[in-house]
Amino acid sequence: MLDFLRQEKISEKLIAEIKHYRNFYKVNPDVEYRIPTPKYNYYGKEIWEEAITAIICGENLLLVGPKASGKNVFAENLSAAFGRPLWDISFHVNTDFSSLIGEDTFKNGQVVLRHGPIYECAALGGFGVLDEINMARNESIALLHAVLDFRRVIDIPGYDRIPLKDSTRFIATMNYGYAGTRELNEALVSRFMVIDMPTISxxxxxxxxxxxxxxxxxxxxxxxxxxxxxxxxxxxxxxxxxxxxxxxxxxxxxxxxxxxxxxxxxxxxxxxxxxxxxxxxxxxxxxxxxxxxxxxxxxxxxxx
Ligand SMILES: Nc1ncnc2c1ncn2[C@@H]1O[C@H](COP(=O)(O)OP(=O)(O)OP(=O)(O)O)[C@@H](O)[C@H]1O
Ligand SMILES: [Mg+2]
Missing domain, CATH: 1.10.150 (DNA polymerase; domain 1)
Incomplete structure (x- = not known):
């Protein structure tokens, strides 16, 4: 992946930062299988530079663009470049707290929290792809505000307050114009650096x-x-x-x-x-x- 970035003429400085990130944040061997090996490379030097810089600065990304503009391919490429395990989380009208963070289940006669994908991603320092984030109802994903801003925390009523691992990043994707897509609420958008994905040159x-x-x-x-x-x-x-x-x-x-x-x-x-x-x-x-x-x-x- 880094060779590909060189081939695309991404600056050595940024590549060095990626290497530093990879060496600094070790991956739990249990989730190594989640580090993607992309089927497609994403082509677009400017977009790469913007995204790499934002990720290094600790930001979360929102990729906005028309269908087949490479949003998911790019999210996967980023995860591969940074060597991070990836969680793919599809948003839809019924997305809610329990599907993202977790829900109570019985285990050996006791109530325990079955961890949802956001929880796992945060606890294991992965990259979480919040796919088609604007398909969800704004009010049901308000819980993401604390996850995505400076607090970087998951606060679970009745359980605990779990800080995100430092290496955790979220990459949301959204399409506009499709039937069924909603406008994202401004407060949520405010928590991302937004990349307008161009159609391929x-x-x-x-x-x-x-x-x-x-x-x-x-x-x-x-x-x-x-x-x-x-x-x-x-x-x-x-x-x-x-x-x-x-x-x-x-x-x-x-x-x-x-x-x-x-x-x-x-x-x-x-x-x-x-x-x-x-x-x-x-x-x-x-x-x-x-x-x-x-x-x-x-x-x-x-x-x-
Ligand atoms: N800049 C690009 N570089 C490489 N591949 C691209 C690029 N733009 C689009 N593609 C190709 O377009 C196809 C669709 O990519 P992807 O699934 O990531 O799109 P998407 O933006 O997530 O689309 P949708 O909004 O429909 O989910 C892939 O085959 C991908 O390789
Ligand atoms: Mg997509």
């Missing part, structure tokens, strides 16, 4: 495609990158919605093409069919066909 998308598909021919690396950017532009100009601007869908489609499915059918599944409006689908298909000929053979796209 052409240069970085080419790197990502080369990494993911080493056998893809150069001109197709350019065409798929161009296709994604064309869709993005059309959506920015309000000619189409954001539904088909789906990097996740594009990557999955390319995997299907690599397996031998016809390109137009794979892209239909990954991109076109994300829209349910016939008029919009036609525009999307036209955009695709300008870049990827309808009857293109696999062998034209991949070298082996």
């Amino acid at each position: 052409s240069e970085n998308l080419m790197k990502l495609l080369r990494q993911e598909f080493p056998n893809m021919k150069d001109n197709y690396v350019e065409q798929f990158t161009g296709l994604f950017k064309d869709l993005q532009k059309k959506s920015e100009n309000s000619e189409i919605s954001t539904k088909s601007v789906d990097l996740r869908g594009l990557l999955s489609s390319i995997h299907l093409i690599d397996r031998g499915l016809k390109a137009s059918r794979a892209l239909e599944m990954g991109i076109v069919n994300k829209s349910f409006d016939n008029f919009e689908r036609e525009i999307i298909e036209d955009v695709i066909h300008l870049r990827i000929p309808e009857n293109v053979e696999r062998s034209e796209i991949f070298s082996n």
Whole structure:
């Protein structure tokens, strides 16, 4: 992971700080298995620098951005870079104190607290990913205020006041615009340093495609990158919605093409069919066909 950061030209000073952090905060062997080995690298030098600096300064992060902008990939990459065990905690309308911190259970005839993920993460000094934090009801996560600000403490009624391990950090993610997303309350947002996740740049998308598909021919690396950017532009100009601007869908489609499915059918599944409006689908298909000929053979796209 640190080699990747060097390759991305992250400053040696920041890399040295990460190393220091890793040496200073040992990981409990019981949770070593939680340190992720990322499937994808996150590309975006500025974002890396902002996040690393904030984490070193003890801050928690809120990653805000559209779908498939790499929020979870980045959270996982950060956890791997800092060598921390990771807890993935999905927020939803019923998220409450007991699901986050813990609840009473009976054990050998006694009432004990069954620890929730926030509790474990805090007690073991991990990185807690508060995924889709704006899906939860603000009032039911008010308990996080003391966890996330200078108090760094979990205060459990009837139990104890547990301080967070120094190395604990929380990385929240949120999407805007989805049906069902809520506005986060200002007091909660105030407890994070906020990173506005950009859509991937052409240069970085080419790197990502080369990494993911080493056998893809150069001109197709350019065409798929161009296709994604064309869709993005059309959506920015309000000619189409954001539904088909789906990097996740594009990557999955390319995997299907690599397996031998016809390109137009794979892209239909990954991109076109994300829209349910016939008029919009036609525009999307036209955009695709300008870049990827309808009857293109696999062998034209991949070298082996
Ligand atoms: N800057 C980037 N660098 C590397 N991969 C990226 C980048 N942006 C998006 N991706 C790719 O997009 C896909 C989706 O990433 P991820 O699941 O992290 O998105 P997300 O922002 O959490 O999306 P959602 O809001 O839908 O949950 C992954 O395959 C990831 O590799
Ligand atoms: Mg996500």
